[in-house]
Amino acid sequence: MKRLIFAGIVLLSLSACTDKVAFVDNAKLLDAYKEKKDIKAKLDKDVISYQKKRDSISQAFLAEHQAFENEVKNLPTNVARKRYNELIQKKEILEKHLLEQEQNIQAETQRQLDSLINKVKKNIRAYGKKKGYTFILGANDAGSVLYGTENRDITKEVSEYLNQEYEKEGKK
Numbered sequence: 001m002k003r004l005i006f007a008g009i010v011l012l013s014l015s016a017c018t019d020k021v022a023f024v025d026n027a028k029l030l031d032a033y034k035e036k037k038d039i040k041a042k043l044d045k046d047v048i049s050y051q052k053k054r055d056s057i058s059q060a061f062l063a064e065h066q067a068f069e070n071e072v073k074n075l076p077t078n079v080a081r082k083r084y085n086e087l088i089q090k091k092e093i094l095e096k097h098l099l100e101q102e103q104n105i106q107a108e109t110q111r112q113l114d115s116l117i118n119k120v121k122k123n124i125r126a127y128g129k130k131k132g133y134t135f136i137l138g139a140n141d142a143g144s145v146l147y148g149t150e151n152r153d154i155t156k157e158v159s160e161y162l163n164q165e166y167e168k169e170g171k172k
Contacts, residue, residue, distance in 0.1 A: 021135045023137040024153070029162070035162075065087060127162075
C-alpha cells in the first residue's frame with residue numbers, strides 16, 4: 001500500500017513538472033544571424049581600409065628614409081643629425097597615430113559585439129516568453145549544455161526569429 005501511495009505521489013510530481021526547456025547552440029546561432037554578418041562585413045571593411053592606410057604610410061616613410069640614407073653622405077654632420085632626429089620623431093608620430101587607429105578599431109569591434117550579444121539575449125528572452133519556455137539554455141564549447149536531445153535544440157527557430165526581428169528593424 002505504501003508503495004502504491006509513493007508511486008502515485010511520484011507520478012503526480014512528474015506530471016506537475018511542466019517546465020518547457022530547450023537549448024540553442026550559441027555558435028551556430030550567431031553564425032546564422034544576419035546582423036552579425038552585416039557587422040562583421042562592415043568591420044572587415046574598416047580593417048582593410050586601415051591596413052591599406054598603414055601600408056601606404058609605411059611605404060611613404062620607407063621611401064623618405066631611403067632618400068635620407070642616400071643624402072646623408074653629402075650632408076654636414078650637424079645637418080644630418082638634425083634631419084635624422086626629425087625622421088625619428090616623424091616615425092614615432094606615425095606609429096602613435098597608427099596604434100591609436102588600431103585601438104579604435106578594436107574598441108569599436110568589442111562595442112559592436114557586446115551590443116549584439118545583449119540584443120541577442122533580449123530577443124531570446126522575448127522569444128522564450130512568446131513560445132512559453134521556462135528555460136532556454138545556451139550550448140557552447142565551455143559545456144553549459146553537455147547533452148540535449150535534438151527535439152530540444154531550437155537553434156534554427158531562434159535564428160529565424162532573430163533574423164525576422166533584425167529585418168523588421170531595417171524596415172522601420
